[in-house]
Amino acid sequence: MVDAHQTFVIVGGGLAGAKAAETLRSEGFTGRVILICDERDHPYERPPLSKGYLLGKEERDSVFVHEPAWYAKAHIELHLGQPAVHLDPAAKTVRLGDGTLIAYDKLLLATGAEPRRLDIPGTGLAGVHHLRRLAHAERLRGVLASLGRENGHLVIAGAGWIGLEVAAAARTYGAEVTVIETAPTPLHGVLGPELGGMFTALHREHGVRFHFGARLTEIVGQDGMVLAVRTDDGEEHPAHDVLAAIGAAPRTALAEQAGLDLVDRGAGGGIAVDSALRTSDPYIYAAGDVAAADHPLLDTRLRVEHWANALNGGPAAARAMLGQDTSYDRIPYFFSDQYDLGMEYSGYAPPGSYTQVVCRGDVGKREFIAFWLGADGRLLAGMNVNVWDVAETVQQLIRSGAPLEPGALADPEVPLESLLP
Incomplete structure (x- = not known):
């Protein structure tokens, strides 16, 4: 049973928004949950769009986060095909494209990102x-x-x-x-x-x-x-x-119009949020591709445009909205499938941050694990290529912050688990 003692509004109908709505219900929130989606489709996951679905290996229905009937059963009010066009933090209202005005007690911005456009002649051609x-x-x-x-x-x-x-x-x-x-x-x-x-x-x-x-x-x-x-x-x-x-650009127009703190494009862009995914307005949160979060473990502000960040960030923001003590410190993770190559990447090692790359396994056969090490020997990132069931250990090694011996990392005879402190 839903009561109207509080209304939580989620702007953005992607994975982050859908998982946030799910988490609010699973954590016992009984107020109104309103999910605003500018697409007419129900919330869906994006990885299949360039992988299984694009290849014709997966059916259209497989991409959706929940079956359409789930939203009614969970008492999630859906506004499909309706963009949010104005956010008023002072009045705590969101206005939709059709003029509907929605009041909120707390708001989550999960507006995602959009493709960067080519600024050259000919982009208006068919094809x-x-x-x-x-x-x-x-x-x-x-x-x-x-x-x-x-x-x-x-x-x-x-x-x-x-x-x-x-x-x-x-x-x-x-x-x-x-x-x-x-x-x-x-x-x-x-x-x-x-x-x-x-x-x-x-x-x-x-x-x-x-x-x-x-x-x-x-x-x-x-x-x-x-x-x-x-x-x-x-x-x-x-x-x-x-x-x-x-590349993609974070969809920050609504946040910018509302006067929320943003991050410069040169620093990755996005809506600035703290480790609890709270924006500069205490009643507004942001998650997924659009959120540039203070990462408590990596000690940097980070915006991540990958599936795992939406999957985990939406629920983290929902718990923070419920007043739970939340510190979003997930190790960045993404995966890719290309031909017969499958890979997983964990961590954060931008150019200039690492001093060496150590490989374990056979790079020529594309069956190996690569490790990016910092100057102090700490593991910054790891990528397993056609080697499985190691991503969790790689993330534990990153999280430990312990200096690692390159020779031991490169030696397949040394179990990765044995390198954990």
Whole structure:
């Protein structure tokens, strides 16, 4: 039974928002829970959009966080297809696009992120794509199948996780693929030069062409259709479709309009929150891709755009909204599947933060664990590639903060668990 003694509003119908709503109920909250989604679909998970669903291995219904009937059973009031357009912290109200005004006692912003756009001529042509929403994935899935049947060309701007996963899917369908990347290797800002090259080799083995050290300057078309792309070094590449995979920007417009503290784009952007995911307004919280949180373990402000952060951050924010003592200190984690390579990455090791990368196993066979070590020997991050059931131990080693001997890390005969203090 729901009573109206309190109303908690969640703006954002992704994984973070849906899991926050679920947690409020599982923790015994009996007030109103209102979930505002600007998409018409029920809340869904995003990893399948560039993995199983895009490849045609998973059905559409498999992406949803809960079955549609769950929301009514849990007394979650859903506003689908309705963006929140104005937030008034003084009045504690949210106004929707249709004019509906909703009052709240506490509010969670889980507005996520949106694809960065290419700012070049030709982006209005048919055949220019982004991948963020279910509708994007549905469209792209059909495009990749068609390109595969017709030996068509897909050009991908950006060799990050989305770019590489779509490249793998496109090659699986049989499409020709060219990836254009400004950095010297894929995933350069995440993995550094030491391991980015492994992904170059993986994709080249599957027929992907790379053009590094260049950026798109124009998408060339005829009769409204894509014909080719040009880069700043004077090259031209044939293309029937183009995917912009140059990163995502946190959706902070509502927070900015409300006067909440934000983080500069140069520092990662997002809504500034403390370790309890509370914003500069004590009645407003933020979680998921949009939240730049003070991380109590890593001692830095961090915004993470990955599934695990939404999965765990939404519930953490819900508990904080309920007044529970909350300190969100999860180790950043993400995973990727490309062809026959599966990997998990735990930790945070941006360029310049580590002094060496140590590998255990066979890098050539792509069955190994990589460890990023700081100057003091502490483990900053670890990535297991086609090696399983070790991510939890890697995270424990990071959390311990203990200095580690590189030789022991590299030796497969030394159990990782034995290195824990």
